[in-house]
Amino acid sequence: MKRILAFLLVPLLSLSAFACGTPGIEIEQDNYAAIIERGYVVVGLECQYAPFNWTVNAADRGETAVLIDGTDAYCDGYDVVVAQAVATHLGVDLVVKAIDWDGLIPSLAVNGRIDLIIAGMSPTPERAETVAFSAEYYRSTHVVVVRADSAFADATSILGFTGAKVVGQLGTIYDDLIPQMTGALHENPLSDVPTIVTSIKSGINDATVLERPVAVAIIAGNPELAFIDFLPGSGFVVDDADAAVAIAVRQADVTLLAAVNAALAAISAETREGWMLSAIDRQP
Amino acid sequence: MTPSPLTRRPAARRLWFNLAAFAAVVGILYALNPDIGEAVGAVSIPDDFVGGSLFTLWKYAGLFLDGAVTTVVISMVGTVVGFAIALLLVFLRLQAPTRRDARAMAFLKIAASRFAKGYVSVFRGTPMIVQAAFFWYGLGLFGDAFVCGLFVVSVNTAAYIAEILRGGIASVDDGQREAARSLGMKPVQAFFAVVFPQAVKHSLPSIGNEFIINVKDTAVLSVIGIFELFNQTRRIAGIHYRQLEAYAIVAVIYLVLTTGLSKLLSIVETKFDLPRPELPSSN
Numbered sequence: 228m229k230r231i232l233a234f235l236l237v238p239l240l241s242l243s244a245f246a247c248g249t250p251g252i253e254i255e256q257d258n259y260a261a262i263i264e265r266g267y268v269v270v271g272l273e274c275q276y277a278p279f280n281w282t283v284n285a286a287d288r289g290e291t292a293v294l295i296d297g298t299d300a301y302c303d304g305y306d307v308v309v310a311q312a313v314a315t316h317l318g319v320d321l322v323v324k325a326i327d328w329d330g331l332i333p334s335l336a337v338n339g340r341i342d343l344i345i346a347g348m349s350p351t352p353e354r355a356e357t358v359a360f361s362a363e364y365y366r367s368t369h370v371v372v373v374r375a376d377s378a379f380a381d382a383t384s385i386l387g388f389t390g391a392k393v394v395g396q397l398g399t400i401y402d403d404l405i406p407q408m409t410g411a412l413h414e415n416p417l418s419d420v421p422t423i424v425t426s427i428k429s430g431i432n433d434a435t436v437l438e439r440p441v442a443v444a445i446i447a448g449n450p451e452l453a454f455i456d457f458l459p460g461s462g463f464v465v466d467d468a469d470a471a472v473a474i475a476v477r478q479a480d481v482t483l484l485a486a487v488n489a490a491l492a493a494i495s496a497e498t499r500e501g502w503m504l505s506a507i508d509r510q511p
Numbered sequence: 512m513t514p515s516p517l518t519r520r521p522a523a524r525r526l527w528f529n530l531a532a533f534a535a536v537v538g539i540l541y542a543l544n545p546d547i548g549e550a551v552g553a554v555s556i557p558d559d560f561v562g563g564s565l566f567t568l569w570k571y572a573g574l575f576l577d578g579a580v581t582t583v584v585i586s587m588v589g590t591v592v593g594f595a596i597a598l599l600l601v602f603l604r605l606q607a608p609t610r611r612d613a614r615a616m617a618f619l620k621i622a623a624s625r626f627a628k629g630y631v632s633v634f635r636g637t638p639m640i641v642q643a644a645f646f647w648y649g650l651g652l653f654g655d656a657f658v659c660g661l662f663v664v665s666v667n668t669a670a671y672i673a674e675i676l677r678g679g680i681a682s683v684d685d686g687q688r689e690a691a692r693s694l695g696m697k698p699v700q701a702f703f704a705v706v707f708p709q710a711v712k713h714s715l716p717s718i719g720n721e722f723i724i725n726v727k728d729t730a731v732l733s734v735i736g737i738f739e740l741f742n743q744t745r746r747i748a749g750i751h752y753r754q755l756e757a758y759a760i761v762a763v764i765y766l767v768l769t770t771g772l773s774k775l776l777s778i779v780e781t782k783f784d785l786p787r788p789e790l791p792s793s794n
Contacts, residue, residue, distance in 0.1 A: 275750075282747065284573060285573070298743075327734070330734075340654075447751075448556050449753065
């Protein structure tokens with residue numbers, strides 16, 4: 228009988244070892260006081276979207292890099308500098324979590340595992356149905372990345388891509404802009420920018436749409452690629468909301484949103500541009 | 512059984528062969544990029560594939576190692592806990608009412624067996640990537656992705672191991688049970704003292720295979736943000752927007768892990784005189 232009991236207890240005990248950890252905080256209420264009292268704010272980003280955010284080794288990290296929660300690696304970039312400024316303004320520590328693009332909004336609005344998304348995200352009306360957005364913290368122009376030796380490298384207008392296979396990142400403004408390139412073939416979107424870069428290098432696709440700073444970072448590590456700036460009138464027509472990037476908070480977090488906006492208002496346009504330039508410079 | 516000495520390559524010749532193969536690989540790499548020292552010490556990533564790969568491996572070795580350790584730990588713990596859950600499952604699965612059982616007991620036994628059967632169908636019949644996303648994003652029961660990942664691998668592996676164990680029990684000759692009964696053992700004693708130990712022993716190689724399969728399959732846990740080997744590699748690829756190099760390196764790391772672990776398992780199996788299966792395919 229003892230043996231039967233042991234036979235049953237082993238699996239039961241191991242099951243109970245899974246007794247759940249602590250889930251995120253309440254998503255339906257204003258958590259400002261709770262976050263301040265807790266002493267840290269949790270920011271979600273991809274850590275694979277240079278120069279907004281990227282991963283670095285512990286050994287190579289600069290002063291601006293922050294440890295990625297749950298790993299020994301660090302995250303650096305423009306977003307991290309902004310996140311640090313926001314955390315400092317709130318008077319709390321900064322905790323950074325690396326989350327895939329698709330998982331960012333669910334992690335904020337559904338699970339409450341993060342408090343802010345600072346990930347180069349544009350405040351589109353669709354996203355604003357689920358989360359609330361701060362004022363913009365960067366604004367950029369959109370460019371097209373191609374192989375330097377491709378026939379499309381000489382294009383001067385977004386209409387010069389007839390027959391080109393153009394791919395964007397799933398669920399982003401980049402993918403939404405591709406239909407403006409009349410005559411181009413709109414390929415199925417891919418999950419992240421590194422994968423898109425690989426698909427262009429290998430010839431599966433011919434071009435992609437990206438923000439200028441990201442394109443600069445890509446060209447630094449991939450000299451066989453080039454990006455095309457367009458003159459006003461021959462580039463993309465972008466909504467105000469789409470050209471900007473903003474910080475996302477839960478809709479119930481009204482006080483936190485006001486505090487984030489106050490923190491952003493304290494950063495001048497020159498400071499921002501300086502942060503972006505030095506992020507591009509730091510990017511390995 | 513010792514194979515004939517004539518069919519076996521002497522150990523020394525094998526060693527030389529391995530060394531020559533290694534030298535050939537290094538030679539090819541050197542021919543493609545003679546500036547190995549320069550590549551690993553470069554400030555920014557070299558443009559060519561070999562240089563870029565060596566740079567990536569050298570510079571981000573620590574990140575790759577972190578990922579590899581996480582992968583092996585999740586696979587190992589998942590297999591062990593999965594085995595424990597599988598013991599419970601197979602116990603439930605083998606319940607069958609007899610004529611002497613009261614009606615309630617018979618009902619319970621049927622329910623237990625059906626439950627185990629359903630569990631195996633559900634967890635073997637759905638992809639682990641769906642299970643992971645369901646438990647992490649869908650139910651949101653867990654506060655920590657790592658714990659959620661361990662849970663998913665464990666409950667998934669349990670379904671496979673339960674079927675392995677059931678097969679193992681069925682493969683023990685009925686004569687064993689009959690002999691135990693004729694020695695005066697009760698049915699329960701006969702099962703636990705005679706049939707079950709043999710079943711587990713014969714199932715061990717397949718359970719070891721589940722471990723190796725888990726080393727590869729835990730790559731899907733990157734969807735819930737666990738920094739196992741594949742997810743770590745995706746971040747490394749994102750640093751310089753160079754995937755080819757990072758993925759080539761991680762392929763070699765996975766290959767070293769799976770062949771190394773199956774070598775280790777085969778040593779254990781030889782020691783315990785167990786049947787040796789080939790390197791397993793994925794489930």
